[in-house]
């Protein structure tokens with residue numbers, strides 16, 4: 258069991274997230290969908306490094 262701490266882009270708060278499933282060996286670039294406890298929105302978290310997908314970019 259692993260947990261990640263990421264910074265919510267909406268609130269700037271640090272949010273702890275527990276990974277429910279063990280990632281596969283080749284999932285270095287896969288993302289986990291997280292319901293954020295700080296803002297209740299969905300974020301995509303990189304399983305390998307805990308960084309948010311698209312945190313620094315917008316459409």
Ligand SMILES: [Zn+2]
Nearest residue numbers: 265267293296
């Ligand atoms: Zn959030």
